[in-house]
Amino acid sequence: MKHPLNVTSEIGELKTVLLHRPGKEIENLTPQYLKRLLFDDIPFLPAIQKEHDYFSNILSNRGIEVLYLDKLMTEAIQLDETRMSFIEKVLWESQSNINGSYETVKDYLLSLPPDELVKKVMSGVVKSDIDQDKKIHLHELMPDHYPFYLDPMPNLYFTRDPAAVIGEGITINRMHEPARRRESIFMDYIMNHHPRFNKHEIPAYFKRDDLYSLEGGDELILSDEVVAIGVSARTSAQGIEKLARELFTRQKSIKKVVAVEIPKIRAFMHLDTVFTMIDHDKFTYHPAIEDRDGSMKIYILEQEENSDLLKITEKNSLKETLKEVLHLDEIVLIPCGGGCPIASAREQWNDGSNTLAIAPGVVVTYDRNYVSNDILRQNGVEVIEILSSELSRGRGGPRCMSMPIIRENIS
Numbered sequence: 001m002k003h004p005l006n007v008t009s010e011i012g013e014l015k016t017v018l019l020h021r022p023g024k025e026i027e028n029l030t031p032q033y034l035k036r037l038l039f040d041d042i043p044f045l046p047a048i049q050k051e052h053d054y055f056s057n058i059l060s061n062r063g064i065e066v067l068y069l070d071k072l073m074t075e076a077i078q079l080d081e082t083r084m085s086f087i088e089k090v091l092w093e094s095q096s097n098i099n100g101s102y103e104t105v106k107d108y109l110l111s112l113p114p115d116e117l118v119k120k121v122m123s124g125v126v127k128s129d130i131d132q133d134k135k136i137h138l139h140e141l142m143p144d145h146y147p148f149y150l151d152p153m154p155n156l157y158f159t160r161d162p163a164a165v166i167g168e169g170i171t172i173n174r175m176h177e178p179a180r181r182r183e184s185i186f187m188d189y190i191m192n193h194h195p196r197f198n199k200h201e202i203p204a205y206f207k208r209d210d211l212y213s214l215e216g217g218d219e220l221i222l223s224d225e226v227v228a229i230g231v232s233a234r235t236s237a238q239g240i241e242k243l244a245r246e247l248f249t250r251q252k253s254i255k256k257v258v259a260v261e262i263p264k265i266r267a268f269m270h271l272d273t274v275f276t277m278i279d280h281d282k283f284t285y286h287p288a289i290e291d292r293d294g295s296m297k298i299y300i301l302e303q304e305e306n307s308d309l310l311k312i313t314e315k316n317s318l319k320e321t322l323k324e325v326l327h328l329d330e331i332v333l334i335p336c337g338g339g340c341p342i343a344s345a346r347e348q349w350n351d352g353s354n355t356l357a358i359a360p361g362v363v364v365t366y367d368r369n370y371v372s373n374d375i376l377r378q379n380g381v382e383v384i385e386i387l388s389s390e391l392s393r394g395r396g397g398p399r400c401m402s403m404p405i406i407r408e409n410i411s
């Protein structure tokens, strides 16, 4: 039986990808809670769905199998006992909001068929969802006090972050921000309970109950031997070391983990917001991640021979490090916005560096980043533009919005 996961690069031809079509969770964003829910504005739901469908169609028309998170999850919780444990898990992890209403919300969720249950957990349980006569606590009777029993998960359409495939294994991530922590429950259930996956040996190199955070936007698979991970606002050095040790012992083809430190600011929340791979030797990057003298803090982690210790080598040049680990004589780094300080800052903010490679030298990007797109084309890259007015409001681009499940190996 063919293994259901295979990702050994960032650029191998994309065969199967996981998306999430933005749903009602977007409409549960209100100005008061925007910052906490990691949004800068409220997208217009019909428009963001139209843009997302356009993205999805672009991928399907290229022969890529598109899987949807809610559909897989619905299929994964068909058994009563699985559904029950899923509900309990979600309620447990949302405890701060439940506030003495555990049983009421549990009964409500249990009354829903699996597809509605999944959509409801994603969009959030609002006070008005529960019948008035079931409400027994003061906070339940005060809709203005706090409107949710369960918070919405508006960041779910960034499927890249809660989990990432490496080789034939996966990292089920511990998300740094509380607003996103429950998102990885879905992939955990899908891997363990969906018939497409649960009959296979799928090593989990990172688990969602690990102590330190790791997010998929920071995980870049440069080759079958090298993984780059951002040390970012979301991914910790400890999480990276933990993952490196797991990979070196369980995914033997991985020889090097390259930890790339990036500024810990909102605009650069993950490595893939400032650096992505687009061809064997071509990368996008945002010049603002380098110091004035062009240097960066980069560390190569390797397994010491016959020892439990890791060998850690410090580097200061992104280009030289990439040449070394990929065994290439030259590397082309294509600056977001062409290096013009204004275009570069504007387009990076709108994910101009966040390209999704669907084959070597073929990328999907946002149409609004026309300066960056032109420069990619001048460098011989095939650029497929997608609509981006509303999708970009969540601060993530095509790479963030896609979780590769299967890519062809590159030679």
Ligand SMILES: NC(=O)NCCC[C@H](N)C(=O)O
Pocket (backbone or CB within 6 Å): 037, 038, 039, 155, 158, 160, 161, 180, 216, 217, 218, 269, 270, 272, 273, 394, 395, 396, 397, 399, 400
């Ligand atoms: N890989 C990514 O950079 N994902 C974008 C995540 C955006 C989301 N609003 C967040 O702040 O987590």
